[in-house]
Amino acid sequence: MHVLIRSGGRFWRTLIFFILTLVLVDIWVIKALLPQLKSDFSNSYRLPEGQEMAWLPFYLSALAQNPSPALVFLGSSPTYGIRISDPTQTFPVATLRALQKKGLASNWQSYNLSAKGFLLSDQYYLLKKALPEGEAFVIQLNYHTFSPSLLKGTRMRHPELAEKLGVSVSEAEAALLGLRPSPPLPLNAWLRQGLSQMWAFYRSKELLAAHWLGHTPEGWAFAQYEKALGIQAAEMDGATPFLDLKPTQQMMVLKRYGQNAGFELSPDNSELQVLKWTVELLKQAGKPALFVMGPLNVEALDAYEALDWKKYQAVLTPIRTTIEAGGFDLLDINRGAYLPADQFFDITHTLNAGGSAFGERVAERLGPLLRAERRSLSKQGAPR
CATH class of the missing domain: 1.20.5 (Single alpha-helices involved in coiled-coils or other helix-helix interfaces)
Incomplete structure (x- = not known):
């Protein structure tokens, strides 16, 4: 005893x-x-490079707490601006600047919820989280990410994203994307939420890991694994713009892009299905939104005859039909009003000038939507 x-x-x-x-x-x-x-998110034009997933929850928290109306951009590396050295020339900032020159969105703030490698499936769960806070949305799509050969490897780049953001996963979403559906009683989510509220270390663990390791814990471990095997990703290799490359090097760049081009879009394409869900979410929210195709280096593609534009249009037809069926618009400048080659770093990523120019194109199409929304709110007695 x-x-x-x-x-x-x-x-x-x-x-x-x-x-x-x-x-x-x-x-x-x-x-x-x-x-x-x-971080002063009022002056933070995009998430810290290489640490996007670690900072994302804090960026979303700043969005929720900011009283100013938010213009939210969801996209991948072109919208993030991985080849745009001046963050004020990224699509979101350039778009808001152009809108304000037109006398619109004067007290708004832009939020760039984009990261390298995002598929539309990743953006979909981000939209679920950000939808209550955003005033208007711009969704950037990529032609090549609808490619069956790309989606064969992965249908979602960050399968942990829904759980990280605390948003639900339906049975249909889980079946399509290979995720676990949300349980009827989300006990784990409640536990994580409770720990986050009471425990600062738990709440900030990924941010602290990014500070100490330069990445999330999972990202750091994977980078060490790649380093040990000598297979580190080379998607950011090279620092020479396309026009400064030798012809043989240009052909290699185009060949690499062509691996996910010239395909047929089937009705069961996972990105097309997620697009339908995205349109439905936005339609239910009743908020102005614009879909945009990421700009392509058309001059380079045409010079080497690297893309069959008939197949491109055939892919865009069901994409456009899906978007317009929800009452939204799709901006595609790649046929007829494309950006010049000297505004691109490669085939899909713009330089500073291209980011600014594309932002102005987005503002031209988005402006009428915001004016219509303002008139509608004024009639209801709640002008912005």
Whole structure:
């Protein structure tokens, strides 16, 4: 009996010591670490490169807390601007700047919820999370990401995203994208939410990992794995714009792009199905939205006859039909009003000038939508 009492006393001392240690660590995180990592999101034009997933929850939190109307962009590397050195020339900032020159969205703020590698399936769950907070949305699509050969490898780049954001996954979504459907009672989600509210270290774990490791824990581990095997991704290799490459190098760039071009779009295409869900979400929300095709280096594609434009249009037809069926519009400048080749770094990524120019094109199409929304709100007695 005496041994049990002594053992129980040791347990309680250990437990109290453990709790006090957690409290002290949390105080240290709150007082010493987090102030160094806070970002002024009003002047942050995009997520930190290579750390997008770590910063995304904090960016979304800033969006939810900002009283200014938000113009939200969802896209992948072209919208993120991986080849745009000046973040003020990215599509979202350039679009808002052009709108404000037209006397629209004067007190708005743009939010660039884009990251390298995002598929529409990733953007869909981001839209679910951001939809209540955004005033208007621009959804950037890529022609090549509808390619069956690309989707054969993965239908979603970040399958953990829905769980990370705390949004639901339906049975149909789970079956299509290879995810786990949300349970009727989301106990795990409630537990994570409770821990996030009470425990600063848990709430900020990915942000701290990005500070210490330069990546999320999973991303860091995968990078170490690639490094050990000598198979590090080469999607950002090279720093020479397309026009400055030798002809043989240009052909290699076009050949690489052509691996996911010239395909037929079937009705069961996962990106097309997610597009239907995206349109339905936006339609239910009743908020102005514009879909845009990512700009292509048409001059380069035509010079080498690297893309069959009839097949391109055949792919775009069901995409456009799906979007317009929901009452939305699709902007595609790649036939007839394309950007010049000197505004591109490669085939799909613009330089600073291209980002600014494309933002102006988006503003031209988005402006009438915002005016119509403003008139509608004025009639209801709630002008913006």
